[in-house]
Amino acid sequence: MSTENVDAVGPVRNDPTPGEQKTGVRARLSHAWRPFRRASRVSRVLIFSGLGIVVLFLLMAFVGPLLYEYGGTQYRVEVAPGEFEPIKALQPPSGEHPLGTTRDQFDVLARIIDGASLAFAVMALAVSIAMIAGVTLGLLSGYRGGPIDRALVTMMDAVYAFPALVLAIITAFALSAIMSPGVVPAAAAVGVVYIPQYFRVVRNHTLSVKQEPFVEAARSMGAKERTVLGRYVFFNVVQTVPVILTLNAADSILVLASLGFLGYGVPPPTAEWGYDISRAITDVPAGIWWTALWPGLAIVILVTALTLVGEGLNDVINPLLRSRGKTGPKIEPAPREDTPAEDHTAGAATGAAGSAPQAARPSVAVRGLRVGYRTPDGPLWAVDDVSFDIHPGESLGLVGESGCGKSSLGRALMRLMPPGGVVRGRVEVAGEDMVGLSESRLRRKRGEDLGLVFQEPMTRLNPLLKISDHFIEMIRTHQPDVSKAEALERARVALSQMGIPPTRVESYPHEFSGGMRQRAMIALSIALEPKVIVADEPTTSLDVIVESQILDLFGRLRSEQQIGLLLVTHNLGLVAETCDRVAVMYAGKIVEIGPVEEIFNDPKHPYTRGLLASTISLETTELHSIEGYPPNLTDPPPGCRFAPRCPYVMDHCTDAVPRLTETNPGQHTACYLYPGAGAPVPEGVRAPEGNPQETGV
Numbered sequence: 295m296s297t298e299n300v301d302a303v304g305p306v307r308n309d310p311t312p313g314e315q316k317t318g319v320r321a322r323l324s325h326a327w328r329p330f331r332r333a334s335r336v337s338r339v340l341i342f343s344g345l346g347i348v349v350l351f352l353l354m355a356f357v358g359p360l361l362y363e364y365g366g367t368q369y370r371v372e373v374a375p376g377e378f379e380p381i382k383a384l385q386p387p388s389g390e391h392p393l394g395t396t397r398d399q400f401d402v403l404a405r406i407i408d409g410a411s412l413a414f415a416v417m418a419l420a421v422s423i424a425m426i427a428g429v430t431l432g433l434l435s436g437y438r439g440g441p442i443d444r445a446l447v448t449m450m451d452a453v454y455a456f457p458a459l460v461l462a463i464i465t466a467f468a469l470s471a472i473m474s475p476g477v478v479p480a481a482a483a484v485g486v487v488y489i490p491q492y493f494r495v496v497r498n499h500t501l502s503v504k505q506e507p508f509v510e511a512a513r514s515m516g517a518k519e520r521t522v523l524g525r526y527v528f529f530n531v532v533q534t535v536p537v538i539l540t541l542n543a544a545d546s547i548l549v550l551a552s553l554g555f556l557g558y559g560v561p562p563p564t565a566e567w568g569y570d571i572s573r574a575i576t577d578v579p580a581g582i583w584w585t586a587l588w589p590g591l592a593i594v595i596l597v598t599a600l601t602l603v604g605e606g607l608n609d610v611i612n613p614l615l616r617s618r619g620k621t622g623p624k625i626e627p628a629p630r631e632d633t634p635a636e637d638h639t640a641g642a643a644t645g646a647a648g649s650a651p652q653a654a655r656p657s658v659a660v661r662g663l664r665v666g667y668r669t670p671d672g673p674l675w676a677v678d679d680v681s682f683d684i685h686p687g688e689s690l691g692l693v694g695e696s697g698c699g700k701s702s703l704g705r706a707l708m709r710l711m712p713p714g715g716v717v718r719g720r721v722e723v724a725g726e727d728m729v730g731l732s733e734s735r736l737r738r739k740r741g742e743d744l745g746l747v748f749q750e751p752m753t754r755l756n757p758l759l760k761i762s763d764h765f766i767e768m769i770r771t772h773q774p775d776v777s778k779a780e781a782l783e784r785a786r787v788a789l790s791q792m793g794i795p796p797t798r799v800e801s802y803p804h805e806f807s808g809g810m811r812q813r814a815m816i817a818l819s820i821a822l823e824p825k826v827i828v829a830d831e832p833t834t835s836l837d838v839i840v841e842s843q844i845l846d847l848f849g850r851l852r853s854e855q856q857i858g859l860l861l862v863t864h865n866l867g868l869v870a871e872t873c874d875r876v877a878v879m880y881a882g883k884i885v886e887i888g889p890v891e892e893i894f895n896d897p898k899h900p901y902t903r904g905l906l907a908s909t910i911s912l913e914t915t916e917l918h919s920i921e922g923y924p925p926n927l928t929d930p931p932p933g934c935r936f937a938p939r940c941p942y943v944m945d946h947c948t949d950a951v952p953r954l955t956e957t958n959p960g961q962h963t964a965c966y967l968y969p970g971a972g973a974p975v976p977e978g979v980r981a982p983e984g985n986p987q988e989t990g991v
């Protein structure tokens with residue numbers, strides 16, 4: 295029996311589809327039934343035939359003793375009050391003893407009936423022991439990590455290395471020293487065998503689930519730690535349990551029978567199928583077939599039935615397996631999105647460093663932001679003293695080479711840092727400093743004031759939750775008074791605003807195309823009408839048509855809802871098309887910031903020039919590149935960090951970090967080639983001019 299598929303197990307989610315609102319018990323039954331209705335025919339046949347057999351055995355175990363005249367340990371019959379006659383040993387099946395009698399003068403059918411009661415009792419107890427211990431330890435180990443994890447993994451590996459039966463026998467021996475033999479020690483001996491299975495599956499799931507982008511995405515939308523642990527870690531992890539449970543239930547019957555066969559199980563004369571087979575071993579050569587056959591058949595049939603239920607359940611509750619048998623998702627007509635004319639001039643006027651002057655107060659004001667990590671080579675400041683503003687409806691592009699700190703900056707705005715990451719400085723969002731906020735207040739700000747859109751939306755949506763669940767959870771986390779029905783309605787509206795048919799709200803993320811997932815992710819991030827969206831490479835994994843749809847969406851959100859946008863990207867073309875202003879980052883610092891038009895037409899910083907020169911456009915005749923590599927941020931060069939790669943480097947470039955100084959209206963550049971950067975420009979030095987794509991850096 296394998297548990298290999300359980301890693302992919304999904305939820306049994308039972309939410310109503312639109313237009314089907316039932317109430318009370320009927321609704322619950324209908325919802326519980328839904329996953330089975332969606333399951334393939336084969337799965338349903340497997341489950342229900344298996345369940346049918348298990349129910350027959352249960353009836354036999356619990357109703358049988360009331361109806362059948364013999365008991366499993368009864369070796370005589372009362373023929374008259376106080377007068378007994380022994381049951382004859384080794385009687386073949388007959389009207390009186392339908393399955394015959396054993397050499398110990400027991401009725402075989404009565405032994406089968408009592409053996410079934412024992413099997414169910416041991417199975418239930420053993421599986422519960424294993425599940426509770428394995429799941430608890432697995433969650434603890436995976437979530438906590440560190441020495442606890444190492445100790446538990448070593449212990450479980452040692453236990454797992456033992457052959458199951460040997461382990462069960464050793465446990466039975468050990469338990470016999472502290473308690474008298476019976477159902478409980480037998481169940482404990484069987485249960486111990488399965489603890490490592492639950493432990494390994496749950497621990498590995500916990501480890502991977504807690505790092506899943508969708509867990510981070512949930513945090514970015516303000517989910518509480520308890521919700522993250524419960525709904526995203528525990529909920530994802532426990533989906534694996536029912537399948538292991540049914541498969542282990544089947545296996546436990548075999549282990550119990552083996553223990554009984556070897557004489558280590560429940561002590562005789564208790565009816566136990568394995569023990570009965572061992573007693574019948576010498577009967578078979580003597581032509582006495584019935585004493586071994588019936589308990590053997592009972593074991594085979596019950597184990598097979600439980601396995602069928604387990605395999606069928608796996609198919610039903612795993613959404614990925616479930617969709618395997620279908621003809622595929624319905625093909626939706628391409629969504630029509632009206633593109634309003636974008637106002638790229640908004641916020642593109644003159645202003646102080648990092649800020650476009652606007653009448654309104656900025657939605658985000660970043661001042662002296664530093665973002666650091668602990669690394670084996672020492673502290674690394676990925677963002678170092680960065681300041682800028684984003685005004686309502688304004689879009690700021692953040693560009694730079696890989697590793698210059700763009701994503702770190704984006705995350706720091708939400709204070710969504712990996713372990714070991716620190717944020718210093720001020721990030722004022724709607725008048726409150728994110729850096730100093732308490733965790734609970736921070737959770738409210740995330741989602742409500744700041745939305746986050748990631749690249750690869752598939753990994754950011756919980757694969758076990760429907761799109762509707764994502765909306766309901768996020769909306770109700772921030773607005774507990776909103777009913778589920780209202781949240782669902784808002785989800786439908788938000789989806790249709792993004793060009794996704796509202797009927798698709800009940801789909802799982804894997805039933806969406808990449809573009810639909812990204813639009814759903816955007817719909818989610820704007821559901822609470824945040825002031826600013828941080829979009830980190832939002833179109834990287836999408837084709838150009840979907841990319842253009844997404845950009846149109848951002849444009850609409852900005853012009854219609856005045857949502858600000860921080861677009862983190864490598865793609866200068868995307869910035870030219872989408873943004874009002876652009877900030878160029880190099881080695882953790884903003885080296886140039888200003889209106890897109892100014893910077894793209896007249897870049898001042900040699901690094902900006904280098905970046906633009908290495909961009910391919912229709913006019914490109916010769917591709918330039920910036921020589922060398924960005925510095926190691928654990929040990930950045932002194933002064934201007936670009937100096938080691940700069941073709942215009944001067945002596946004093948390495949003395950101190952140049953200040954951002956206005957070089958064009960609204961455009962600020964941190965370079966000693968321009969007066970105001972902190973040192974006089976040496977005589978005879980001329981700053982570069984002209985189109986860098988033609989002239990190079």
Ligand SMILES: Nc1ncnc2c1ncn2[C@@H]1O[C@H](COP(=O)(O)OP(=O)(O)OP(=O)(O)O)[C@@H](O)[C@H]1O
Nearest residue numbers: 667669676695696697698699700701702703712927
């Ligand atoms: N969790 C972390 N621990 C240690 N260092 C990190 C961590 N995350 C990022 N860094 C380091 O911080 C620096 C900036 O990384 P970041 O991902 O912010 O850059 P980026 O410009 O977004 O790069 P890319 O465009 O490739 O995503 C890099 O030197 C990177 O190695």
